[in-house]
Amino acid sequence: MRKDAKIYVAGHRGMVGSAVCRALKAAGFGNIVTRTHAELDLLDAKAVREFYEAEKPEVAVIAAARVGGIGANSSANSLFLYENEMIAMNTVWAAAEAGVERLLFLGSTCIYPRLAPQPIPESALLTSELEKTNEGYALAKISGLKLCEFLRRERGLVYHSLMPTNLYGPGDNYDIVHGHVLPTLIRKFENARNLGENRVELWGTGSAIREFLHVDDLASACLFSLELDNPPDLMNVGSGEEVTIRHLAELVREATGSTAEIVWDATKPDGTPRKLCDTALIRSLGWRSKIALKEGLARTVAAYRDEVATGAVRL
Secondary structure, three states, X not given: OOXXXXXXXXXXXXXXXXXXXXXXXXXXXXXXXXXXXXXXXXXXHHHHHHHHHHHOOOEEEEOOOOOOOHHHHHHOHHHHHHHHHHHHHHHHHHHHHOOOOEXXXXXXXXXXXXXXXXXXXXXXXOOOOEOHHHHHHHHHHHHHHHHHHHHHHHHOOEEEEEEEOEEEOOOOEOOOOOOOHHHHHHHHHHHHHHHOOOEEEEEOOOOOEEEEEEHHHHHHHHHHHHOOOOOOOEEEEOOOOEEEHHHHHHHHHHHHOOOOEEEEEOOOOOOOOEEOEOOHHHHHOOOOOOOOHHHHHHHHHHHXXXXXXXXXXXX
């Protein structure tokens, strides 16, 4: 991409969008266009179309989404399907209609079947049943990446997608009830440390196996992908580092300095038993993650404390 290319980042206030903006600026891209939700409602097709026609960006990165953990997804699959479907359809279709030359759509590895082969290759998409607890979100993201694929095939537009594994890092949402597992763990153990509590209760059995990627690593993968002349339609992005939720909880407890006992509530769901994405494709093209989990956790706990101290934390 040219350094003066006009780039629209949807969802720039979120964890992913803000990381992408940081990476673009650090790489010397200065013509970045953003809109807050108050300025542009991505659920409003007419407003999105008018935005693209007025701004005429050359590149778009779609990082906007309604996101949440197992509790939020499983209790509101309809909302997660509706809002994420509308965001995907509006931002991608209007971009194509307005002549946006390049678009990167960001999804999640939760698009893959519940019992997909491990590590999960891109070819596993749509081969069997999805995980029920986040089916709505997954269906919406599948629609978005398929729309990119169809537009590329039919119109020759370079619209492509990245599917990152579980993300964490600065700017995450630390809502204990509806948040993702890692920020929830950080907040719970920080609360226990600050309040002197001697136990922390966590969902499930801790047996589920997950892979985590620092959001700054994802941002580097986004820039890497955008610089490819002929990128694959879909690429996984992950660290290749697996951990059980039980061990993750212990690592977070250590990173926060808490000494609380961990108590597991086995009446709550574990979600997908194992989820590791196969990153052979993006690695074969030259990209690899650089931030190890322990280092990333230390950086994220420090960022969380700064966000709490400044009142910027998202709860």
